[in-house]
Amino acid sequence: MEKPNFYWKSLDWEALTRDYPPPGLFEQTVGKMSEDEIRALQNARFLERVAEAWQYPFYRDRWVAAGLEPGDITSLGDIERISPFTTDDLKEAFVRQPPFGDHQPSSEDYFRDAHVRILTSGGTTGLPRVTLFDSRSLEIQGIQSARGFWAQGLRPSDIIQITYTNSLANAAWCTLNGAFHWIGAIPMTTGSGLVTSSARQLQYAAAWGTTAWFTRAEYLARLAEVAVETGFDLHGLRTRHIHSHIGPDANGTRRRALEEAWNAPVYDNYGTHEIGAIAFECREKSGMHISEDTVYVEIADIETGQLLGHGETGNLIATSLYRSVPPIIRFNMRDQLATFPRGKCGCGLCTLKLSNFRGRSDEMVKLRGTNVYPLACTEAIARDPRTNGEFICVVSHEGSGITQREKFVVRIERRGLSVDAQALRSDMDAALHRDLGVRVEVEIVDPGTLAEFTGLGFQNKTRRLLDLRK
Ligand SMILES: [Zn+2]
Missing domain, CATH: 3.40.50.12780 (ANL, N-terminal domain)
Structure with missing residues (x-):
């Protein structure tokens, strides 16, 4: 029984x-x-x-x-x-x-x-x-x-x-x-x-x-x-x-x-x-x-x-x-x-x-000979009160054949719609260049738009890299 x-x-x-x-x-x-x-x-x-x-x-x-x-x-x-x-x-x-x-x-x-x-x-x-x-x-x-x-x-x-x-x-x-x-x-x-x-x-x-x-x-x-x-x-x-x-x-x-x-x-x-x-x-x-x-x-x-x-x-x-x-x-x-x-x-x-x-x-990206870690963006972004600290790095291929290169974009959420995206973008550009040692593209997006990619609130580890190369 x-x-x-x-x-x-x-x-x-x-x-x-x-x-x-x-x-x-x-x-x-x-x-x-x-x-x-x-x-x-x-x-x-x-x-x-x-x-x-x-x-x-x-x-x-x-x-x-x-x-x-x-x-x-x-x-x-x-x-x-x-x-x-x-x-x-x-x-x-x-x-x-x-x-x-x-x-x-x-x-x-x-x-x-x-x-x-x-x-x-x-x-x-x-x-x-x-x-x-x-x-x-x-x-x-x-x-x-x-x-x-x-x-x-x-x-x-x-x-x-x-x-x-x-x-x-x-x-x-x-x-x-x-x-x-x-x-x-x-x-x-x-x-x-x-x-x-x-x-x-x-x-x-x-x-x-x-x-x-x-x-x-x-x-x-x-x-x-x-x-x-x-x-x-x-x-x-x-x-x-x-x-x-x-x-x-x-x-x-x-x-x-x-x-x-x-x-x-x-x-x-x-x-x-x-x-x-x-x-x-x-x-x-x-x-x-x-x-x-x-x-x-x-x-x-x-x-x-x-x-x-x-x-x-x-x-x-x-x-x-x-x-x-x-x-x-x-x-x-x-x-x-x-x-x-x-x-x-x-x-x-x-x-x-x-x-x-x-x-x-495994989130490391080789960008023009430099090892870039998405988490290395954290401090510069969190320090700026015009952001809410949320970001994701998107890496993709640009061009084809021998001219193909890696494109690395950091999408950053601004804290509110009143934040001047242009000014924030150019400041983030400079701050990330300094911290990462290599120039990356910056895009400013509206609050809440990245949660579906970073998994914030869904998983215990926040994802900071979206790799579109595969
Ligand atoms: Zn102790």
Whole structure:
């Protein structure tokens, strides 16, 4: 006879909290381990994950083709023998074995016995990519998030307003699980501006006493704008801290502007759909602590793939040390960051640290010999009060044959229809030329027209490049 599966029976909770300590335990254990201790733990988990990955054609076929046999990888020291994969490789996994790919379990038996959820990422054309989450992955991702929130000051009495939508994307769920399951704070899941309008978000925060926010930097700026438009006093809220993804912010101007608007500290975090909250800032705001027992981080040169040392910016290659469903071994995220060496932080933690997020290498465009990153436009545009900060870079081909060249246009939204588009355009022209090191075309468009391209409010990562060359 068929029986229901109870979620609470799907995990050994004592073992889980011992192996992946949540806040309160983390700071006393994993969070202050020596380099040798953390390396030994990473090594043991890495070998377990590699053994599991051999079960899936996605890994097995790639590894066999590269001349590897089970047993060849004997420690983390051998990790470079495994070549990294990207989302392009994952896309092929779904083509070989629809609908869930040949890199994760999807048999009827497995689905009957396990607690599995379907979440998705990516997918600008066709169906988005499914990542399955078993109860272990969900809870450990909650623990990762909770470690960061705790270090940033979130406590059980806090009311945290989460402005990511609980839908198929993961960010809202791991935040909810982190705050609710592993801190005991009070989540208010208002979702994005599409679910709860910005004016309503502010009303609820005032009425119900929001003390913490989990919100994208772009949306924090938008809420501040709505506050000005509607005469709402943002400083009158009880906001104590804001947990965010700040993104590129070379000289800290973006953070400072947000902190002034909100009169509260804004903390940066870095995470990915598959691996969860990889790193978080503490109240020192001096680099992000990596949850090293959950992820092994490498930084590789964008062009050559050569591993880089501390302080050098390159692609982040992540290996999940806890995920069995699906295993994630050397995933080149194509996100650009740098690592900082281990050392005791003012907050008491001792971990490897990560820089802020500096851009997406798959959004890089080679323009007349110069590497141009759309995100490098962010600061100049956000700094000018005549824009609302929204933009997208559109790259296309112009001409044909040997005269064919790349055309790079930055479309920027003006704040209102009264803004002089001509004057703004010529100022932006000069500012972007200075910041990018190459001349680009600028087009000024009306507010709200770019949302359908950038995905603002729809996805967790705002798209800044529209590539029409393919
Ligand atoms: Zn710290």
